[in-house]
Every structure is written in structure tokens, then in C-alpha cells.
Amino acid sequence: MSEKATTVQDVARTAGVSTATVSRALSTPDKVSERTREVVFKAVEQTGYRVNRAARNLRTQRSNTALVILPDLSNPFFSEILEGISDHLSGTGYSMLVAGMTQIRDSGERLIDYLNDGRADGMIVLDGSLPQDAISSLTAPTHRDKIVFACEWTNQADFPSVRSRNRQGARDAIRHLYDLGHRKIGHITGPEGNVLSLERRDGAVAELTGLGIAPRAEWVIPAGFSLPDGRKAAQRFLKLKDRPTAIFCASDIQAIALISELQRHDIRVPNDLSVVGFDDIEMAEFVTPALTTIRQDRFQLGYAAAVLLMECISKDSSRDYAQIHQIPTNLVPRDSTAPLLP
């Protein structure tokens, strides 16, 4: 009954070879003669053998596991990125450990420990706001080749990263509104200090300026990416005496909440106000009016990050420093934007 797991020893015995040969037959099949290879495979089949990961990890000093760090596990925005990551990882035999910064902080763990104690071979960080000490510990030469940022990033160190063309996306959003005839264009920002917020705001400002429109300070409404933030932004908007005719929001979620709240106050979108979001979350297509937005390919973002991480980990040669992969965004016109009425 005692159901002891089968080991290489068992396989070696039934195959009539040494454990070394079994191991080789499995991990480097071409170093073994065809005949023994088959014998071993058959023995593996018979005994139902599976390598013990703990033993392999100890010996090889690799875990075949990647750690993914989210700022906040409960944020649904990341799910599609996770899928992209997992999709590539699982193809390369890697497993995906997931942790949220909140939990990590609470449990008093340090990110770097995951790398040190052999739980993970590398990590993908989706949080641009790591505490300073975390960042500096990660920059240690032993670790810098095991870390990749995705989606967000940090300016305090130059890690390789994968990100959307946030600035260009923002420009496209503004341009779209301009092309519809809008000249009075506002912007709801993301959270203060966040790299994405900055890029999107800068992009918007740059495009406006380029189009000969001076951005008006009271039309740049500071907010965060979340639903409540969007609602609050709407309330700020309602208080404006002179209102823009179009708004570019730093996130879809925010835009959806904003529209909802404005509708409640009888402002019609797109008739009274055109709104562009950012992200193209699935919901964007299904709200009324369907949201015009800047699509970022989150699956691709995750996938590319995983590819990049695997490269970093495996590459023994010193690699060109701190690559930045930019994923294109694109405008998805829907019903929340319309030509400016004369």
C-alpha cells in the first residue's frame, strides 16, 4: 500500500542498466545507443516513472520555474498578460509562480529570496512601483540577468522590458479626436508617478501641442486607473465651467466609470462628449456606447516578456544591455466618439 514513488533506481533495475544511463536516456537521448534508449523508455513506461523535481532542482541548481510579480492579484487587468506568459512558459517546460506585492510585503519576504533560495530561475515584474530597496537588491550583478519588466517598468534601473507604445497610443487617441473636429480636448490621467500615466499624458500633450493646441491645465484631470477614480473624475468634469468636447482617458475602466457617471447627469456620449479609453479590455465593446479605445495586446505583452525572460536566463554570453521591446498599440474606433457637431 505504501505507494513509494518510483525512482531512477527502479527504472535502472528493470531496464538492466545504471542510473546514469537512465538519466542520460531521458535528458540527452543522443548520448545513448538506440537499443538502450528503447529499453529505458520501456522501463519508464512500465514503472510509471516521473523525475523528482526537487532532486533534479537540487542537483542542477535550476527550478524551471518563473516568478511573476503583480502589484495586485485582484486586479483583473493582468489576467490576459498572465495567460500570455503562461502560454510561452508551459511550452518550455517552465512552471509559473505568481505573487502579489501586497502579499509579499505583508509576509515580510524579499523578492530577491525567490531567486536566491532556488524557488525561481527568473522573474517577470508587472509592477513599476517596487520599493526602492527591492529594486536595488535586484540590480546586484548576480540577479540582473534574471529579471524582466513587463507592461510597467521602473526608471530607477535599466532592466530589460516589454511594454506597449504608450506614448504613440496616446498620440493616436488625440489625433483621432482632432480628426473628428474636436479642438477642446481633455485628459484624465492615471495615478500620479506611475510610468504609464506619465507616458500617456506626455504623449497626449505632445500631440496636442504638435497640432497647435495649447493644453489647458484645468482639462487635465488627475485620477487613477480604477473605476472609482473614473467616477471621481466625472464629478470633477461636471464642475468645469468651460468643458472640453472630448476626453482621452488613461484607462478603459476609468472611461467606463466616467461615462456611466456622466450619463447619470444627462451628459450624452458621444453627442455631448466624445471619450477615448486605453487598453481595450473585453468589456469595452459591450458597454453602451461601445468604447472607442487604444488597444494594447496584453496577451502579446505577456508572451513577449516570457520569451525575453527565457532568453535572458539561458543566454550565457553577456547580452546587449537592457533591451526594450515595444508592442504596438492601435486605435479601435467604436461608438463613444463622434464628429464634433457644428
Add this chain to the structure above:
Amino acid sequence: MSEKATTVQDVARTAGVSTATVSRALSTPDKVSERTREVVFKAVEQTGYRVNRAARNLRTQRSNTALVILPDLSNPFFSEILEGISDHLSGTGYSMLVAGMTQIRDSGERLIDYLNDGRADGMIVLDGSLPQDAISSLTAPTHRDKIVFACEWTNQADFPSVRSRNRQGARDAIRHLYDLGHRKIGHITGPEGNVLSLERRDGAVAELTGLGIAPRAEWVIPAGFSLPDGRKAAQRFLKLKDRPTAIFCASDIQAIALISELQRHDIRVPNDLSVVGFDDIEMAEFVTPALTTIRQDRFQLGYAAAVLLMECISKDSSRDYAQIHQIPTNLVPRDSTAPLLP
């Protein structure tokens, strides 16, 4: 430069004790005299020692890792459950491995291997539709005590599980509509064969019947939980000659898409039709009209599942079979339901 990781040996040496003592000082501090304990701690401090997980895992035959299985990584519904799980796990020193069934199938892995090869000590399954062979392999006596279902479950085996009171939630939804004066009440179901769909439909039917209302077959519209499903359901709804005055949807997402599509066809919610959803996703409060729904506490669901799993794993005594933990749901009345107009 070669930055070799510090081991118990190093600590033992600097502390002037044996490795056994170091190990004991760290894992069973009371088996060691106060004096040596301090010396060891100091040495740990000095050397910056961290246990090597691979080595520990091999020796102890535990990984201190739990595997979480999602049907679909990209589905944002699960993020809050994940947070609940992680919140408890990280408190007990466990790490969380996450995998989607899609990826697992594609990579040809078997769930059971995670348990066998020492990657995980136990698993939380959020997918009620595992393939038959997966389920039967998991029922093996060696594994059945390492598995917990959460949110969804399977009827093909009796694993312990944590779930919402789906039936009661559905009853509450119907009752709410009834109390508002509605008698012509429809239902959009979840995907065929899904346990949640079944429970919610059964609950709705039971409540209707209990209230003396005979459920009408054409008012039970088969659908899935997703946004496109909700839209399709709306189209089916529009074709009805005799329409209900109220609808209970099996998911919020579905309800949101349904309302959006109906609004596009000038059906006003709640004036022309009252709608109740299920889940209380964050968005529910922020759409127009704000969605009346049955709240299920997803964080709690995940948290309880993690607690249950840890119990199962640690309990050496044979435990009472296949506990089912039910998490209460509750009605959250908002603006998508209104009294039936005379």
C-alpha cells in the same frame, strides 16, 4: 566574484557548531539551548544565509507550494479568488503555482504529475469541467487528500470543496423580482452542463415554483457566462413575442452585455425590464444602470479554499470525508431592478 550561495555549512562554521544544530536552531528552536540559538542566529545574520528550497524539498519531501488550476487564465473573474488564496498561503509560507487547463492540455502534462513529482503539495481546482481521466487519476488514495475544489466542483468524485450558495442566491434573485411585483420572470442560463449553471437554474425554478409561478420554457434562454453570450441572449430575448418583465442572469458579465444590447434596441432597464445578475463583479456598480446582483464573496471563497487545503494536507488523522463549505451570497439591490409598473 563567484558569489557562491551560503549554506548551512558556512553558518555552522561561523557559529562554531554542527550543521545539525544550525538546522535545528532554525526549524525547531526549542530543541536548542538559548545560548547556541543566539549564536546561530547571529551567524545566519552575518552570512546572509537562506535555506536552499530545493535541498529542503528533497529531504523533507514537501515543496511548500500549492498549485491553483484555472479553467482559463485570461478570465478576469478569478483574480479576486486568487488573491484570497494567495493571502492565506503566503501567511503560511506557501508559494502559489498557477496554471490554466488550456496550457496544461496543450503541453501534454497531467495534473497528477504536479503532485507526484514534488512541484506541489496540494492543489486547488477552480475548474469543474476537468476531463474524465484527470478526475479519475486524482481520486487515487494517494492524492485525494491533497485536492480541494473551489468555486466550481465536480459531481464525478467527492472532493472537499468551497462554493457559494448558488441555489440560495438564485432563489433570492427571483424572490427580489417577485417582491417588486414581477410575475413574468425569465432566466439566462450559464453554459450547458456547468455545475454553477445548473444550481442557479434549479434554484430559480424552485423559487418560482414555490411562489406558484410555472416557469415558461421559452423564457429560459440558454447561454454562457461571457459577454458575447449575454449579447446573443439579448438577441434571443428580442425575438420573443411575449416577453417577461424581469430577467435573472446567471452572471454579471452576461447581464451587462445583455443590458447594453437591449438598450441599443430601445428597451429601457429597469423601466421596461428588470435585470438581476450574479457575482457582483466590481464593474456592476459602475455601469448604467448600476446592476442589481447576487454578491458572491470571491476573496472569501479563495481564502477558505486555501485554509481547507492546508487542513487537508497537514491533517494526518483521517478526516471526515469530502467537506463542503458553503459561502453565503447576498442580494445587492441597485438600479437595474424596479417595481413592476401597473
Add this chain to the structure above:
DNA sequence: ACCAAGAATGTAATCGATTGCATGAAGTGA
């Protein structure tokens, strides 16, 4: 003062797979 019980520590085996080195077999070229 002596012995037994218990506490603290050390020695060395162990977990299971991988791999450097050694050995033997087979093949190659002159």
C-alpha cells in the same frame, strides 16, 4: 556521592537525480 533521566549536540546517512571521470567496446587508418 551515585545513578537515571533528560537535555543538548554531533556524526553520518539520507532524499533522488545528474555528471565528471574511468573503463571497456567498437571502429578507423596505416
Add this chain to the structure above:
DNA sequence: TCACTTCATGCAATCGATTACATTCTTGGT
């Protein structure tokens, strides 16, 4: 046929922590 390379395999060390067992040191009771 001989020397020599190449290939296939086996032996045994190794990864780093834990723990059964042995040993030494306390301590308390009589």
C-alpha cells in the same frame, strides 16, 4: 595487426538540508 580515437556505459561524488541515532553533558533524587 597495432595504436588511437570515438562511443556507450558504469561508478561514485555531488547538490544542501534534515534527522535517526549516538554521544556527552546536566540535573535531580535519594
